[in-house]
Amino acid sequence: MRHRHQPRLDRVSEAPIQRRPRRSFDWSTAFIAVAVAAAAATVYLRDGQARFLEILVHDFYLFVDILPKVLAACIIAALVAVLMPREAVLRWVGAESGFLGIVIATLAGVICPGGPITIFPVAAAFIAVGADIGAAVAFITSWTLLGYARVLVWELPFFGIDFVTWRMIAAVPLPIVAGLLARYLAGVIAARTGPGA
Incomplete structure (x- = not known):
């Protein structure tokens, strides 16, 4: 039984990894963009420019802190997909x-x-x-x-x-x-x- 199924596994292992095609902009991205714009406008109009810029600077540093971790995780995932038997x-x-x-x-x-x-x-x-x-x-x-x-x-x-x-x-x-x-x-x-x- 094992020998009969082995060729199928070999063919699967040699086949290229199938990945879902990615689009740079989709409905989820559009929803997030609209939500961010609405929240930013609300804070700017309600709390003023100083508070808006304070939040913007804080989020920028948060983005800079998280970005290397996200990049590292994506690279690890790509390597795992290639190296995993x-x-x-x-x-x-x-x-x-x-x-x-x-x-x-x-x-x-x-x-x-x-x-x-x-x-x-x-x-x-x-x-x-x-x-x-x-x-x-x-x-x-x-x-x-x-x-x-x-x-x-x-x-x-x-x-x-x-x-x-x-x-x-x-x-x-x-x-x-x-x-x-x-x-x-x-x-x-x-x-x-x-x-x-």
């Missing part, structure tokens, strides 16, 4: 990985450190090399709800062991449920919009 990704968290793939992605989300600037590009890299959308959803949901760094650094000092224990117990099934639901919905949509639909 596609056969292993397809086997463990691919579309045919089944329930085990969701569980593996959930565990990966628990142990992965870093913030959104790191996690989201890595999740995108997983999808680019063939990870199942359900596994990607489980990974991000698990990191958001169960990530150990957030629990140790933030939750335990503020809420204590009892609250954190019950919250973790309640949250454990959620990444798995989210991953299975995302996989099911993606399959339904693909069946309705695919060839011959």
Whole structure:
């Protein structure tokens, strides 16, 4: 059985990584631009020019501080997408990985450190090399709800062991449920919009 499927994995590994075409301007960018313009005009008219410039300068320095981190995260994600063994990704968290793939992605989300600037590009890299959308959803949901760094650094000092224990117990099934639901919905949509639909 393993030898029969091996050629398919080899062909997949040699295929170029499929990336969604990106547009420099879309509806989300337009919405953000309108929201920024409206907020800027409101602050300028309500609080005056001095306050407006103060906020603008503060945000500029914030942008300068964040930009290197964003660039580094994007480069890391691109390198991960190239260096990651596609056969292993397809086997463990691919579309045919089944329930085990969701569980593996959930565990990966628990142990992965870093913030959104790191996690989201890595999740995108997983999808680019063939990870199942359900596994990607489980990974991000698990990191958001169960990530150990957030629990140790933030939750335990503020809420204590009892609250954190019950919250973790309640949250454990959620990444798995989210991953299975995302996989099911993606399959339904693909069946309705695919060839011959």
